[in-house]
Amino acid sequence: MDNNALLVQKIEANRILKTPSIKEALLAVDRKDFVLPRYTDYAYLDRPLPIGEGQTISQPSTVVFMLELLQAEKGHKVLDAGSGSGWTTALLSHIVGPRGKVIAMELLPSLKTFGEENFKHAPYENGIFLQGNGAKGVPEEAPFDRILISAGAREIPSALLDQLAEGGKLVLPLQDRRGNLVLVEKRGNNDFHKSYYPGFAFVPFITDRE
Numbered sequence: 001m002d003n004n005a006l007l008v009q010k011i012e013a014n015r016i017l018k019t020p021s022i023k024e025a026l027l028a029v030d031r032k033d034f035v036l037p038r039y040t041d042y043a044y045l046d047r048p049l050p051i052g053e054g055q056t057i058s059q060p061s062t063v064v065f066m067l068e069l070l071q072a073e074k075g076h077k078v079l080d081a082g083s084g085s086g087w088t089t090a091l092l093s094h095i096v097g098p099r100g101k102v103i104a105m106e107l108l109p110s111l112k113t114f115g116e117e118n119f120k121h122a123p124y125e126n127g128i129f130l131q132g133n134g135a136k137g138v139p140e141e142a143p144f145d146r147i148l149i150s151a152g153a154r155e156i157p158s159a160l161l162d163q164l165a166e167g168g169k170l171v172l173p174l175q176d177r178r179g180n181l182v183l184v185e186k187r188g189n190n191d192f193h194k195s196y197y198p199g200f201a202f203v204p205f206i207t208d209r210e
Contacts, residue, residue: 004030018068025092033122034090046059052114055108057084057087067088069197080102081150084106105134106131116129146169148172149170154174154205161192171184181198
C-alpha cells in the first residue's frame, strides 16, 4: 500500500469508516507526514508505528473507529490528550474547521515537539500544542465538546469528566482485561452514559513521570 488514498479506501471497505467529514480529513491529512523518517515506507500500512519514548502512532483503522465514536463537528472545541505524533490533532483540526479549536496535550516534551513540528505539514491554524498531564486536562479552556485520549488509561480521569460539556463525548481506551474502548456521553449534570467496545490494545497513557 503506497499512498494515503489507498489506505483510506481499505478502511472504508472494511466498513469502519462511515462519516463523510472523517473521510475528508483522512484524505486531506497524509499519515506519512506524522511518522518518523525511518518508518515512512510503512506509513500506509494499517498498523501502529513507534514514535519514540515507548509510544506509537496508532493503527489507522483504530483511529477511525475512535473518531466515529467521538463524532466531532464543525465549531467544536476538542481536547486531544496524549497527542503524540500530532496526527489525530490534524485530523480533528480538519473536522472542526476554522471556527473550531483543538488543544493537543502531551506529557513528554520530546513528543510534544515532534507532534507540533509534524502539525506544520497540515494547513490548519486551529491547533494548539501544550506540554502537560493530559489526565488533568486544561481547566481554563473547559468545557470541551469532545475529548479524545489515544493511550490506555487505568480509569477514566475524573478531571476530564468535569471538563466535558453537557452533551459532550469522551473516547478513551482502558487498560483492562477486555481491551475496552469507552465512549462516555454527558447527558446532564453528573449524568454520564458509558458504552464499551472490547478488543483493542494501546500503549499506556502516561500521566506522570518522576
